[in-house]
Amino acid sequence: MVHTWIADVSALCDEAVYEKYYKELPDFRREKADRLRFPEDRAQSVGAWTLWEKMRVHCGLDAGTVFNLSHSGPYALCSLSAEADVRVGCDVETVRALRLQVAERFFLPGETARILSRRTREEQAEEFYRLWVLKESFMKAVRRGMGLDTRSFEIGFDGEDRPVLLRKPVAYPEEYYYQEYCVPGIPARIAVCSTDGQFGEIRVVRLE
Secondary structure: OEEEEEEEOHHHHOHHHHHHHHOOOOHHHHHHHHOOOOHHHHHHHHHHHHHHHHHHHHHOOOOOOEEEEEEEOOEEEEEEEOOOOOOEEEEEEEOOOOOHHHHHHHOOHHHHHHHHOOOOHHHHHHHHHHHHHHHHHHHHHOOOHHHOOOOOOEEEEOOOOOEEEEEOOOOOOOOOEEEEEOOOOOOEEEEEEEOOOOEOOOEEEEOO
């Protein structure tokens, strides 16, 4: 089963709170945080790794566990599986203004048409970010990230509006499954993509 946790990391913009979690990081993760210029970026980086460590310990898993991290705005997300042969990718994006030019450049025509089929700009923005996290979670699951052409695979939806991969590169023959989460009070789109079709409920964690 794939487990997913989300946390608000905005408290880490406070220097004392940041230092509490920073000192618990492995050296390579501290170095990554040190290279970031803005406090918000450092809070995201430290918060995401802290969330992973808390999740790993809670689930009784070792450091070799398959996991993936994402962050956007004040939120950090982690998805993991205890199965070594499972692929997992996750993405969270806070919903902001519609980025139609981005959709026209990086999405397929059918995906962009789905966005434009929504009546209002707000609904179109929601659909844009929904598709974006679905796209990126697959790219992360196959361990390519933005190195994979976003137009090389297509997101569709079944009769119950659940996301499915209509097509994907032949290099990834495995079956991939999606899970979307909606968390009250968190204005973000959240998606997890995995070769494991079993997904747990999302857990909200406090970092303070």
